[in-house]
Amino acid sequence: MPTQHPLGLLVRSLELQTPLSGDTRDAVLDLPHTIQTLDPSTYIQREGEQPTRCGVLVSGFAYRQKITGAGARQIIAIQMPGDTVDFQNLFFDISDHSVQLLTRSEVAFVPQDAMQTLVCNNAEVAQAVFLKTLIEASILRERVVNMGRRNARERIAHLLCEFGFRLEALGLQKQSGYELPMTQEQLGDAVGLTSVHVNRTLKGLKAEGLIVSRVRICNLR
Amino acid sequence: MPTQHPLGLLVRSLELQTPLSGDTRDAVLDLPHTIQTLDPSTYIQREGEQPTRCGVLVSGFAYRQKITGAGARQIIAIQMPGDTVDFQNLFFDISDHSVQLLTRSEVAFVPQDAMQTLVCNNAEVAQAVFLKTLIEASILRERVVNMGRRNARERIAHLLCEFGFRLEALGLQKQSGYELPMTQEQLGDAVGLTSVHVNRTLKGLKAEGLIVSRVRICNLR
DNA sequence: CGTTTAATTGAAAGCAGTCAAACTATGTGG
């Protein structure tokens, strides 16, 4: 099964959009790569820098973030196993945002030029990558709506649902819900709220029985 | 000059990202198309529907929008001359958002299959389209930051600056600023605020001399 | 155990929303 291979989830993630031929699948799996297991908060990519390699999440979670001039952080997107840290840097020199690990994760690093060669010479891969980019854009649009037109309760509920649906699509969700690997502060940074208000809002959702909190997860090492 | 041709701005817009060969440029200009001049508020595309043609803005402005379940509108992105209404629908059946005209505009409609054939068979065009998509995603990320971590004053100022920069990149800006073809209500829908609060915030910016309001623009027919 | 990180809670302040009304510009029809 491809899921045993470190890049198996990348293949599966690409195939969620469009089927790949056996040859193409092999070409992806044959990408040269090195695997590293990294701690939470590790930067996979830094805003303003030029990456020389392309990271693929094998296990664990990460997020894209930007910092405003005033120093406030905004989490822009959450990345799941099989997600590629950055396709845009195949074509742009400088990254416009940072990517940081949410949990201790395994990351497969593929040399930039190897990834570039594959994408440019394999039409199936190029198409799948393009579709993946379009889907990310669609999620971003929904996120804009979420932050622009919904209150705290709705924003948080929406994020929790998005997370669940995406886990399910990847086949990673446990039967009775999932564990969100984020602190309340990170949750706040993701939906544009304060950690204090996130706390109060979660309390409300729990009181209504809409969510159940389990053991708090911190220091995910 | 390509700008005389209806699709000239599309070519220029594609070339902002990557140079095109003469042949490719001709291939774009040779796309079959019909031009229509349409009134403000006209829908170029509706959420949930499957488009059969691909609209290109020749002149005027448009915006992407979504409506929440509660009926609130969020403007997700603003489109300028040369922008293609929807590349994502070359690959997805159903549109996840609507596109509506901001001003009376000329729109060139290219049959979906002609556009698809060009993108799939011309690597230069495919690359340019992909880059354009990546840039749109980058603008979306900035928009998420804007709405998540900035107050009314900063959000509005940011949108006004973004608009100006993009006009400048297209060579459409007049020497002494530009006219924003949006009502205060639309501005509010774009940055996640009420029209009332937009009004008060604009008043503040004017009082500080940061912006100058000219003749109000309404009924853009 | 002491330290650190995260969650929780309270009180006060402020930014932005809501509601409602007045005002201004533009267009229409008699």
Place this chain on the structure above:
DNA sequence: CCACATAGTTTGACTGCTTTCAATTAAACG
């Protein structure tokens, strides 16, 4: 040319969601 209708702007008073500040509690780690 005026009365009227329409669309957008402006303003005020009030409410309320969210932030800020500060302190406490709980859990995990060395």
